[in-house]
Amino acid sequence: MPMTAAVSSLPASPTAATHWAEGGGIEVLPRIFEDAITLAVLRRPLPYDVLAGALAQTQARHPLSFAWRGEPGDALRAALREALHCPVVCGPLVEDIQTLAEAMAFLFDTDEVGLRLRRLDAPMCPRFHCDNLPVRLVTTYLGPGSEWLPETAVDRAGLGAPHPDKPDIVLADAAIQRLEAGDVALLKGSGWIGNEGRGLVHRSPAMESSQPRLLLTIDPA
Template sequence: MMATTPCPLPSDYDEPCRHAEGADVSVLPRIFDSDINMAILRRRLPLDVEAGARAQCQADKALSVSWLGPPGDGLRGELEHHLHDLHTSAPLIEDILTLADAMAFLFDTASVGLRLRCLEAAMCPRFHCDNLPVRLVTTYSGPGSEWLPERAVNRQGLGAPKPGKPDIVTYPSALQQVNTGDIALLKGSGWVGNEQHPLVHRSPELAVGQRRLLLTIDPA
């Protein structure tokens, strides 16, 4: 099932939402549509993948893994070296490898840039857009990324804050959030033809003591 859902904007809103979402993997190639700047695959994480994610967030030692290269045995070895509780984490590793393979296949590249981090605070709390073509984002534990539909954004407010700069958010009620486990492809300003409409998003706030396990993958 695949759909482009309406955004909760005022009645005078006359521009279609620039995102697509659905529960079938076929929604992800919608990112190649010229009028789409975000594609979301809705999914519920398997219980064993959730257990692996919890193991990372509950560990005393902080987790931060970076990888640039092919999504194969080298990446597997890097994940096995860094992740906590390897037995419990095995299904999580397989899920990450599957997403890395899918990203490489979808964008016809031999290498990916991958980062897996357990965060205790919002990494990018201010609304922004990425200066790259596209990024895969998924949250294995904790709240997902927040984002704004096009007509809820005043792009003049983006960038470093300074006196007199307008607010970025024009319709606070339009704020959207990706669910935990969902896979989101976000177009940035580096996507040819999308320079004026990169997706505007931010990291969610975390409660005291809460942790977030975040995976990002870029074609490289």
Template sequence: MSVPALSQPNAGDTTAWHAEHWAIGNDIEVLPRIFEDHTNIAIMRRELDAPLLASVAAQCHVDRAWQWSWLGSPDAEMQADLLRRLPAPAEARPLVDDIQTLAEAMAYLFEADMIGIRLRLLDSAMCPRFHCDNLPVRLVTTYHGPGSEWLPEAALNRAGLGIPSADKPEIVADAAGIQHLQVGDLGLLKGSGWVGNEPRGLVHRSPALDSGQKRLLMTIDPA
């Protein structure tokens, strides 16, 4: 992956950040825009090809939810462990290859020797309340089912974040402004643990799932 030269925005220009704090594109070169001071989400739109969709479907045709996690280098040992743990290993190669590519890209982009990965088949919303993560950055992608939801600043009341209480306002200031990641999209979410981004971590939540609906979610954190 070739990382383009990044612009140097004015860190004090909060007006620009409130007006447009996201970067969305169809090419991988949109992802390094997460380094821009005013950007707290970078999204690469992508469609999964037929072999990958078939591989994903095979892992979802199970009776129970499952998960796999890894903390280490994105290497052959990681691939072997994932193949051992997936419920349908015979059909797993396209999914494993995609995860390997994304893990290597995250390690390269953030100059990380280790990455943390979680791959989970969910049958209920994991984090249904809007929140921001207390970590620097996370890659989120949904292989099956509805994608993560996030709020632009114009649709958000940050005073409502945190532990719910009767005197707190609603987090969502404009329900029509709720944004959705689609299947296959790569979302880089900047959290409140990113130095200089403490008061403005990306606010997001897990989507609601209908009865019987499943979601295959992967997150990657540079470690």
């Protein structure tokens, strides 16, 4: 299906009937604690200095795959500086990741977080699915953002391993939504107590071979 025809952006003003919230201020992220909300999105443009660090990771000869678990702070900064390509331009990117890790730890009252930063040259999870974990922070620094479905466009009987007898997951292609590069999203999964069977349905976006993606995910540990 052509990406330009099938994918739309988030609605400008969610109504009370929706299960997502979005806005340009940090105060939107705690809305993930509302029972009805399964997606909270902070819409933000990325500063040029952060983009410069991200671009260095996508242009390097060797793909970046960084995984870390611990308390956000100087240890995370040091680990990032050691792992990132072209560290001389990566200071703002490191601080942005640090800020998001601190925010995740604060929001979910945990000392540690699990973090992964990866350059992706192909979709990681191209099939629509929902995670069994409680919650995950997702942001794409470069490249297309994650795609997700409003609940009204999902047939959950089609989720899981593909099988010829299963129905299509997507009820309406035009309902597919996409996060933008720079957006910070909290995705509530089926492992969230009280959200069993209602995890946000999402997938990795289709990608052009010339357009790698730099993806950060953070989980409360």
